[in-house]
Amino acid sequence: MSNRLAERNSEISSFYVMELLRRAKQLETQGKDVIHMEIGEPDFPTPPTIVDAGIKHLLTGEVKYTAAAGLPELRNKIAAFYQKRYGVTVNEQRIFVTPGASGAFLLAFGISLNPNEELLMADPCYPCNSNFATLFGGKTKTIAVDASSRYQLTARHIKEQWTSATKGALIASPSNPTGTLITPEELKQSINTVNTLGGCFYSDEIYHGLVYGTNATTALTFSDDVFVINSFSKYYGMTGWRIGWLIVPDEFIEAAEKLAQNIYIATSTQSQYAALAAFDKNTLVELENRRAEFAARRDFLYDNLLRLGFEISIKPEGAFYIYANCKKFTDDSYQFALDFLEAEAVAITPGKDFGSYEAHHMLRFAYTTSIAKMAIAMQRLDRFINRG
Numbered sequence: 129m130s131n132r133l134a135e136r137n138s139e140i141s142s143f144y145v146m147e148l149l150r151r152a153k154q155l156e157t158q159g160k161d162v163i164h165m166e167i168g169e170p171d172f173p174t175p176p177t178i179v180d181a182g183i184k185h186l187l188t189g190e191v192k193y194t195a196a197a198g199l200p201e202l203r204n205k206i207a208a209f210y211q212k213r214y215g216v217t218v219n220e221q222r223i224f225v226t227p228g229a230s231g232a233f234l235l236a237f238g239i240s241l242n243p244n245e246e247l248l249m250a251d252p253c254y255p256c257n258s259n260f261a262t263l264f265g266g267k268t269k270t271i272a273v274d275a276s277s278r279y280q281l282t283a284r285h286i287k288e289q290w291t292s293a294t295k296g297a298l299i300a301s302p303s304n305p306t307g308t309l310i311t312p313e314e315l316k317q318s319i320n321t322v323n324t325l326g327g328c329f330y331s332d333e334i335y336h337g338l339v340y341g342t343n344a345t346t347a348l349t350f351s352d353d354v355f356v357i358n359s360f361s362k363y364y365g366m367t368g369w370r371i372g373w374l375i376v377p378d379e380f381i382e383a384a385e386k387l388a389q390n391i392y393i394a395t396s397t398q399s400q401y402a403a404l405a406a407f408d409k410n411t412l413v414e415l416e417n418r419r420a421e422f423a424a425r426r427d428f429l430y431d432n433l434l435r436l437g438f439e440i441s442i443k444p445e446g447a448f449y450i451y452a453n454c455k456k457f458t459d460d461s462y463q464f465a466l467d468f469l470e471a472e473a474v475a476i477t478p479g480k481d482f483g484s485y486e487a488h489h490m491l492r493f494a495y496t497t498s499i500a501k502m503a504i505a506m507q508r509l510d511r512f513i514n515r516g
């Protein structure tokens with residue numbers, strides 16, 4: 129065995145769903161009509177207004193590095209967005225345009241986490257966030273959460289689990305994989321708790337635009353002493369453009385500026401020019417239509433999964449996922465996902481990609497495909513669970 133690999137590699141988890149994706153691709157090359165309900169990105173293309181703005185800039189030929197923190201106009205628009213959408217004032221100097229929320233996390237953890245310091249996160253949660261902490265030598269302590277706290281960490285969890293090794297807590301609302309939101313009161317209490325304990329509070333708000341029948345509250349409503357991570361990937365339909373943003377507490381501005389210069393110099397220039405159009409009225413009309421479509425898909429999928437006998441303890445109010453309990457059919461949700469793909473050509477994500485608590489009973493269904501396709505997927509699921 130080679131010992132040239134860094135030891136940390138063994139601590140970085142890979143996605144089980146990649147195995148399903150590999151097999152799904154094989155099935156497709158064999159002519160099978162695979163329905164993809166595993167994918168965590170919108171099936172809609174980037175809105176044309178955004179694409180046009182990107183192309184227009186490319187055609188100027190002036191595709192040079194921008195300032196490390198991002199185009200001042202874009203930071204300005206992001207600040208204006210916080211004012212308009214949430215009624216909060218954010219000093220633009222605290223806003224850093226990043227290569228997606230992923231880049232925002234690298235920057236946030238890079239400037240705030242020391243080796244061996246620990247972060248509290250929910251189980252289930254989006255696994256990359258924990259792997260980013262590992263990359264910087266940090267540790268994550270995952271806390272099993274269930275429907276009683278809307279699958280979110282609470283102030284009580286934070287207090288109970290905090291030790292001298294703990295540096296902070298991360299909350300993702302709406303959550304991936306559960307689509308559930310933290311209540312504003314719980315968010316406030318959690319932030320207060322972390323602030324009182326002298327730690328860092330990280331709020332992953334990447335699914336904020338995609339919320340149905342309620343509103344998401346930004347952590348900035350309650351404190352300026354928080355890291356807020358957001359992105360143009362999901363609501364704005366720009367996954368492949370790799371652009372997001374990070375808002376840091378005042379004392380981290382200088383460090384963020386310095387680290388951003390070093391780790392990626394600047395976020396893709398054409399993506400930043402494209403994103404300038406993301407807040408335009410015409411773009412928002414288009415995005416709101418898409419949000420309505422996602423809401424209808426959520427309802428369709430929710431009703432059908434319940435009808436088929438899956439358990440969903442809370443109707444999700446955001447993102448584009450339903451995290452369903454399949455214990456009526458199996459004690460091995462990963463095998464269930466593999467067998468379902470093999471038998472019926474529908475791809476879904478097994479619970480163990482998001483943690484270990486009850487993961488063997490859980491499956492994540494993404495409604496990133498049309499109702500027409502999901503209707504076929506549900507017929508196939510019905511046939512699969514009722515096979516002889």
Ligand SMILES: Cc1ncc(COP(=O)(O)O)c(C=O)c1O
Nearest residue numbers: 168228229230254304359361372
């Ligand atoms: C909860 C959560 N945070 C962050 C990300 C990273 O998103 P991106 O880097 O595309 O902005 C994802 C992507 O699926 C996610 O689900």
